[in-house]
Amino acid sequence: NPRLNPTTSNPPTPPTDHRALAQKHELFITSPYSPGSPLLLPNGAYIFQKLQAFLRAQYPQFGFQEVITPTIYKKSLWEASGHWENYAEDMFSVQGRGATGTTENAQVGQDEEFGLKPMNCPGHCLLFRDEIKSYRDLPIRYADFSALHRNEVSGSLTGLTRVRRFHQDDAHIFCRPDQIQEEIDQTLKFVGMVYDNFGLGPYKLLLSTRPKDHFIGTVEEWDRAETQLKTVLDKSGRHWDLNEGDGAFYGPKIDIILKDSNGKEHQTATIQLDFQLPQRFDLQYQASPLELETGPAPQAAGSLDAANRRPVMIHRAIYGSLERFMALLIEHYAGKYPFWLSPRPAIILSLNQDEKVLEHVSHIKSVLSGLKAKRNPDKAGPLPLSATHLPIDTDTTARSLAAKIKHARAKKYNHIIVVGPKEVETEKMQLRLASQPNPEQAVHKLKQILPWQVNESDTT
Amino acid sequence: NPRLNPTTSNPPTPPTDHRALAQKHELFITSPYSPGSPLLLPNGAYIFQKLQAFLRAQYPQFGFQEVITPTIYKKSLWEASGHWENYAEDMFSVQGRGATGTTENAQVGQDEEFGLKPMNCPGHCLLFRDEIKSYRDLPIRYADFSALHRNEVSGSLTGLTRVRRFHQDDAHIFCRPDQIQEEIDQTLKFVGMVYDNFGLGPYKLLLSTRPKDHFIGTVEEWDRAETQLKTVLDKSGRHWDLNEGDGAFYGPKIDIILKDSNGKEHQTATIQLDFQLPQRFDLQYQASPLELETGPAPQAAGSLDAANRRPVMIHRAIYGSLERFMALLIEHYAGKYPFWLSPRPAIILSLNQDEKVLEHVSHIKSVLSGLKAKRNPDKAGPLPLSATHLPIDTDTTARSLAAKIKHARAKKYNHIIVVGPKEVETEKMQLRLASQPNPEQAVHKLKQILPWQVNESDTT
Ligand SMILES: [Zn+2]
Numbered sequence: 001n002p003r004l005n006p007t008t009s010n011p012p013t014p015p016t017d018h019r020a021l022a023q024k025h026e027l028f029i030t031s032p033y034s035p036g037s038p039l040l041l042p043n044g045a046y047i048f049q050k051l052q053a054f055l056r057a058q059y060p061q062f063g064f065q066e067v068i069t070p071t072i073y074k075k076s077l078w079e080a081s082g083h084w085e086n087y088a089e090d091m092f093s094v095q096g097r098g099a100t101g102t103t104e105n106a107q108v109g110q111d112e113e114f115g116l117k118p119m120n121c122p123g124h125c126l127l128f129r130d131e132i133k134s135y136r137d138l139p140i141r142y143a144d145f146s147a148l149h150r151n152e153v154s155g156s157l158t159g160l161t162r163v164r165r166f167h168q169d170d171a172h173i174f175c176r177p178d179q180i181q182e183e184i185d186q187t188l189k190f191v192g193m194v195y196d197n198f199g200l201g202p203y204k205l206l207l208s209t210r211p212k213d214h215f216i217g218t219v220e221e222w223d224r225a226e227t228q229l230k231t232v233l234d235k236s237g238r239h240w241d242l243n244e245g246d247g248a249f250y251g252p253k254i255d256i257i258l259k260d261s262n263g264k265e266h267q268t269a270t271i272q273l274d275f276q277l278p279q280r281f282d283l284q285y286q287a288s289p290l291e292l293e294t295g296p297a298p299q300a301a302g303s304l305d306a307a308n309r310r311p312v313m314i315h316r317a318i319y320g321s322l323e324r325f326m327a328l329l330i331e332h333y334a335g336k337y338p339f340w341l342s343p344r345p346a347i348i349l350s351l352n353q354d355e356k357v358l359e360h361v362s363h364i365k366s367v368l369s370g371l372k373a374k375r376n377p378d379k380a381g382p383l384p385l386s387a388t389h390l391p392i393d394t395d396t397t398a399r400s401l402a403a404k405i406k407h408a409r410a411k412k413y414n415h416i417i418v419v420g421p422k423e424v425e426t427e428k429m430q431l432r433l434a435s436q437p438n439p440e441q442a443v444h445k446l447k448q449i450l451p452w453q454v455n456e457s458d459t460t
Numbered sequence: 461n462p463r464l465n466p467t468t469s470n471p472p473t474p475p476t477d478h479r480a481l482a483q484k485h486e487l488f489i490t491s492p493y494s495p496g497s498p499l500l501l502p503n504g505a506y507i508f509q510k511l512q513a514f515l516r517a518q519y520p521q522f523g524f525q526e527v528i529t530p531t532i533y534k535k536s537l538w539e540a541s542g543h544w545e546n547y548a549e550d551m552f553s554v555q556g557r558g559a560t561g562t563t564e565n566a567q568v569g570q571d572e573e574f575g576l577k578p579m580n581c582p583g584h585c586l587l588f589r590d591e592i593k594s595y596r597d598l599p600i601r602y603a604d605f606s607a608l609h610r611n612e613v614s615g616s617l618t619g620l621t622r623v624r625r626f627h628q629d630d631a632h633i634f635c636r637p638d639q640i641q642e643e644i645d646q647t648l649k650f651v652g653m654v655y656d657n658f659g660l661g662p663y664k665l666l667l668s669t670r671p672k673d674h675f676i677g678t679v680e681e682w683d684r685a686e687t688q689l690k691t692v693l694d695k696s697g698r699h700w701d702l703n704e705g706d707g708a709f710y711g712p713k714i715d716i717i718l719k720d721s722n723g724k725e726h727q728t729a730t731i732q733l734d735f736q737l738p739q740r741f742d743l744q745y746q747a748s749p750l751e752l753e754t755g756p757a758p759q760a761a762g763s764l765d766a767a768n769r770r771p772v773m774i775h776r777a778i779y780g781s782l783e784r785f786m787a788l789l790i791e792h793y794a795g796k797y798p799f800w801l802s803p804r805p806a807i808i809l810s811l812n813q814d815e816k817v818l819e820h821v822s823h824i825k826s827v828l829s830g831l832k833a834k835r836n837p838d839k840a841g842p843l844p845l846s847a848t849h850l851p852i853d854t855d856t857t858a859r860s861l862a863a864k865i866k867h868a869r870a871k872k873y874n875h876i877i878v879v880g881p882k883e884v885e886t887e888k889m890q891l892r893l894a895s896q897p898n899p900e901q902a903v904h905k906l907k908q909i910l911p912w913q914v915n916e917s918d919t920t
């Protein structure tokens with residue numbers, strides 16, 4: 001029923017578009033039943049999870065702790081955060097179908113409306129304020145990969161870039177005002193490390209400062225924060241521009257603008273200071289002796305206890321939307337994924353269908369994929385969490401080798417391995433590199449993994 | 461506002477209740493803003509993710525491929541699957557707040573209602589039918605850790621066991637009728653491997669068969685499937701009971717009933733055959749020559765092409781709800797988590813606050829946690845995905861050692877490590893085992909990790 005499917009009615013796209021490449025690599029599908037919420041096929045989920053795992057592996061050294069927070073919260077939370085009013089158009093509302101009207105034995109508030117979360121911030125504020133924190137406990141850094149929903153008009157939805165449901169590598173840092181500089185410094189280093197790893201760049205930094213008229217907090221607070229941000233930006237050695245007066249009313253921010261291979265600019269990472277939510281959620285920490293000495297709490301603090309201070313909240317994302325970042329990488333690599341990220345690192349083709357050949361194919365597959373050849377599957381123990389598994393495919397159909405190679409090339413496998421009677425006899429294999437960004441390194445790596453000799457055919 | 465919070469108004473619970481233990485270990489909190497959706501603190505998220513990672517590490521050897529699917533689907537999908545009608549009371553409905561009424565330039569169906577998914581099955585059917593499958597492609601096994609929502613009455617909500625939002629280690633196997641036996645056999649092996657790993661058990665197996673009156677499919681289909689299930693159960697060597705006629709109208713099932721340390725029974729894993737959804741979603745595969753020989757497609761197949769057959773769908777979960785399984789493990793281990801799962805594997809206490817002592821504490825922490833001591837943090841490269849990180853804590857406050865040890869014991873750290881001037885001088889450390897299920901093994905492991913001598917104090 002194509003009239004229900006907004007993503008299939010788009011005009012044809014150039015071949016490098018992430019949607020065309022994604023189709024070739026079987027990364028995701030769209031459905032009229034879930035406009036703006038693509039369904040990730042195994043290959044797409046594989047890339048998604050590698051991106052997630054890569055960032056997770058870096059979190060401890062940067063002091064981030066992951067949390068898992070709800071998808072729906074009562075309307076009253078979104079009213080407290082201001083989203084219900086200010087973000088109304090973008091939000092989805094949720095109601096229990098069995099709990100409308102008066103429910104027998106229902107608790108007060110049973111029938112209250114819920115909001116499907118467009119952001120994680122309010123939930124993280126609830127976590128922060130659960131226990132009274134001391135100035136010594138700060139910074140506290142909560143990371144969260146939750147699914148988020150924002151209600152875009154259906155006509156604008158496309159692929160992985162304009163969606164209604166997405167995941168951010170979201171995190172919130174709760175810190176003392178005097179810790180802002182160090183936190184921003186570390187975050188920019190984190191961004192640099194990640195973008196370097198993917199060979200992305202160059203990117204520029206854009207600082208948006210206090211708006212002229214409408215802002216919360218004191219001018220002194222803003223000045224102090226902005227000075228810290230500028231110091232870090234100067235120190236970063238990267239080009240940065242000033243967007244004077246363009247900050248949100250609740251705090252200054254730094255945007256990271258990435259230029260892709262076509263020269264197109266993308267706003268990916270973002271670092272946003274927030275003086276507002278700590279106030280709305282009445283977040284406090286026990287002030288340090290130094291903070292108590294240097295005078296009373298700032299006036300904007302409202303109901304604050306004299307011995308306490310408000311933390312600053314920093315919203316930050318490095319990938320931004322994982323879906324959008326994936327789209328960017330799909331175009332960036334154009335099928336030549338690095339080995340660790342590739343959903344199709346290798347395929348093994350059988351020259352014929354002899355039993356011995358098929359056995360050798362299966363043996364190579366189990367070695368390359370990282371699974372031990374199961375001698376007694378009934379007694380196989382669990383694999384450790386650190387086990388790496390590569391999704392190695394095989395083609396043992398009766399087609400000709402030429403047809404199989406053509407098919408494997410079309411599917412952009414990084415390596416094509418051919419196994420026939422000669423390979424069985426010599427316990428070797430023929431290797432062709434098809435779509436590998438760094439062939440020499442790949443062969444070197446394979447030679448380390450494999451217990452036998454590799455013959456390279458240079459037929460790329 | 462306690463009247464809004466159904467989970468805090470419960471009667472006091474015995475000390476081994478997972479809620480009491482979870483509070484001590486800071487695993488999760490509940491909030492009046494999200495009844496039935498607990499917020500997992502870093503320690504709880506840590507356990508959750510280890511459970512997830514453990515299962516993920518096993519998926520390749522059992523042939524499961526992970527997919528990522530939407531949270532909300534249009535009402536029409538749930539009508540197609542039958543959930544909108546048959547599961548109404550348990551479902552949440554979703555609507556765009558900005559897209560109600562007539563939206564300018566809106567597409568047809570723009571304002572349609574959505575359902576918040578209570579199950580992954582319909583989404584996996586969409587993935588299956590995206591491309592025409594051959595009999596050779598089967599079985600296809602999709603795994604999915606998505607958050608699910610079911611609208612329980614708020615009065616019944618408690619901790620991690622009675623919730624509205626949870627995650628399953630959900631998977632659906634699409635296979636040929638003749639593959640049922642092998643798939644069930646493998647699934648029971650998978651269950652055994654996982655439960656053994658956690659030291660859970662004994663458990664019994666319960667087979668529910670065709671109901672007398674109301675069922676779909678032919679008696680022959682049911683008989684063939686049930687015979688395969690019984691064969692596997694007999695072969696399993698485990699005790700199993702028959703629940704005659706107690707199957708769902710859409711297929712027979714096997715429930716796994718686990719007995720906990722208090723003798724209480726829990727239904728955790730489940731394996732459910734389904735002849736219905738493949739029909740509702742018109743799932744087909746190109747039949748094998750053998751299948752075509754053995755006669756026409758079964759009558760129940762409806763609109764089926766003559767050369768095609770319907771796959772059987774198997775719903776299966778091994779943990780069941782991850783939240784409920786966590787609750788079970790929390791009580792099962794009562795704080796004595798195995799090392800790999802423990803959110804508090806070790807704490808390092810400083811005997812005083814001398815600079816050299818604090819440096820040694822920091823050094824031991826970085827070695828034990830798996831992070832290299834950062835000599836030049838500016839040039840630190842990314843850590844590999846396979847890097848293991850342990851959340852090692854420190855206590856360098858000015859309190860007395862006795863007070864610190866008391867505190868660490870209360871928090872159930874598996875290891876307590878004491879560092880003072882003597883340890884700095886000799887480059888050693890004092891180790892106390894506090895809550896370790898297998899102390900000898902733990903010391904052995906630590907000795908392997910640590911580059912220096914370990915002195916054990918037997919003060920457990
Ligand atoms: Zn935020």
Ligand SMILES: [Zn+2]
Nearest residue numbers: 579580581775
């Ligand atoms: Zn299911």
